[in-house]
Amino acid sequence: MNSSIAITNRSLHDQVVSRVRDLIIEGVLEPGSRIDEARLIDELGVSRTPFREALRTLAAEGLVIVRPSKGSIVRKWTPEDVFAMLEVLGHLEQLAGELACARASDAEIAELVDLHNRMLGHYRARDRMPYYKLNQEFHSRLTELSKNETLQETQRNLQARLKRIRYIGNQRPEYWAGAVEDHEAMVAALKDRDGARLGQAMARHIRNTWDRVKDSI
Amino acid sequence: MNSSIAITNRSLHDQVVSRVRDLIIEGVLEPGSRIDEARLIDELGVSRTPFREALRTLAAEGLVIVRPSKGSIVRKWTPEDVFAMLEVLGHLEQLAGELACARASDAEIAELVDLHNRMLGHYRARDRMPYYKLNQEFHSRLTELSKNETLQETQRNLQARLKRIRYIGNQRPEYWAGAVEDHEAMVAALKDRDGARLGQAMARHIRNTWDRVKDSI
DNA sequence: TATTTTATACATGTATACAAAATACACCAC
DNA sequence: GTGGTGTATTTTGTATACATGTATAAAATA
Incomplete structure (x- = not known):
């Protein structure tokens, strides 16, 4: 039972989309495997x-x-x-970084710096999952600041x-340390509103990501 | 009756998608207007x-x-x-231009130059429709050369x-002339395999596009 | 025994029927 | 006349039934 008062009128469609999307991202539905319609609709309790x-x-x-x-x-x-x-993605985030420096408010940048500091906390405590989630949010939020x-x-x-x-890719400790370094550079450039430098840092971060994940595909 | 021999086994889904997409692009279905399910399925002869x-x-x-x-x-x-x-789009095509210079074969570049020359022919004859279609193809083909x-x-x-x-936007003659100039610069840079210059030219072309269309939205 | 054919089961694609929601409209009160 | 409420109609959302295509396995032939 949903105890919240909010009216949850999301269509069945939207619910199924995000549910199945999660199943794919979480790896419950394995890449390359057939999607058994009959079984899934049964488990989800919806019709075809x-x-x-x-x-x-x-x-x-x-x-x-x-x-x-x-x-x-x-x-x-x-x-x-x-x-x-x-x-x-690297080039898009580079663009996002450049635009963010030009268009974001001081308050928005401060929020992002704060988010980064929380990430550092999780890194020091070696809490991978919360770090990972904040990381996703960091990139999304920075892209939002592009106002595009x-x-x-x-x-x-x-x-x-x-x-x-x-x-899967970001498991090895030295990789994680590298990613944190990248983020330090990004946040520093963002604080200075140095769009070109931030763009470069983001593009480099994505290139490094390739090096970190390429062996685990 | 279909006189061609080719087996047209495209799913009904795909056919409906491209048909309706065309109706939208052609403006038969006007932006902002409701899509009358009942009428359209009737006209298309498919079920809901x-x-x-x-x-x-x-x-x-x-x-x-x-x-x-x-x-x-x-x-x-x-x-x-x-x-x-x-x-x-500007930044993506800039990337496409840079990658194309690095990754395309001489033959592929020659093909694109040829396509450009045909566009010039249509421009001199002031044949807007065939020019417009080749233009779409030019951008698609160049992006293909990025191999991404x-x-x-x-x-x-x-x-x-x-x-x-x-x-709609590219109607005024001086706008058209400007677009052709942009393309000249792009093709010249592509011939020289000068990725940075091509990238710049493509980005500029898209910026000019904005100037050409902004008043007709 | 290997290979091809054919039959059958099963999954998918499409159509239709039913349920629920939203909109339009008429009627009444103020 | 204006605003509101209740009902009818239309339209959408979902479920299910039917048709069609694909894969598997059994049988027949080479």
Whole structure:
């Protein structure tokens, strides 16, 4: 029972989309495996119509492939795919960084610095999961500061595709330390509102990400 | 009756998606207007299921908004939306240009130069429609030369969203002349495989596009 | 025994029917 | 005349039934 007062009128479609998306990101539905329609609709307790519509949405997002008459599968990324996604994401976040320096308010930047400091706390305590979650938020929030809706949308989509891979990849301690260093540089540039430097730092961060994840795909 | 021999086994879904997408791009379905499910499925001769699945795909592409229980509408872009899309597209094509210079074969570049020359022919003859179509192809092909699948996918999507706007915008003769000049610069840089210069030229081209279309949104 | 064919089961694609929500409209009170 | 309430109608959301296509396994032939 939902104790909150808020009216939760999310359509069944939206609920199924985010539920299945999570199942894919969490790896419950394995990349390359068939999606058993009958079993999933049974487990989710919905009928085929909203489920299939959800699959179409996820297919458009690139997480699922619908093969006519042959069922749907969870999309599986090749190393080339991942490299391509990071190449694009790197340039988009570079743009985001440049725009953020030009368009964000002082308060917004302060918030982001605060978020970064909390991340540092989790790093020192070696709490991977909360660090990881704040990391996702850091990148999303920084992209928001670009005040460019399309940029946010595209970044969100790529981040969703990469979420699982990144989580798997960032396991080794020295990789984690490297990522934290990258973030230090980014936050410093953001504080100075040095768009070019922030852009460079973000692009470098994404390139480093490739080095960190490439062996675990 | 289909006189061609080719087996046209595209799913009903795909057919509906591209049909409705075209209706939106051509302006038959006007931005902001409600999509009359009953009428359209009747005109297309399909049932509601594949049609609604197609709407979900188009919604994910950003061309349509599905409002729960209130029907779907054709998405209408504000000037801010268009500016944001061009800002992103500009940077993506800049990246595409840089990568193309590094990764394309001589033959591929020659093909693109040839395509450009055909565009010039249409420009001299003032044949707007064939010029416009080759222009779309020019940008798609150049992005293909980046050999980055994600980049192509993202570019395709943004190009689809902007298609109608760009067509409306590029009407005045002096604007057209400016666009042709931009292309001359791009092709020259591509011939020299000067990635930085090509990138700059593409980014500038997109910025000019904004100036050309902003008054007609 | 290997290979091809065919039958059958099962999963997917599409259509339709039913339920729920939103909108339009008429009627009444103020 | 204006505002509000209740009902009818339309439209959308979901479930289910039916049709069609694909894969598997059994049987027949080479």
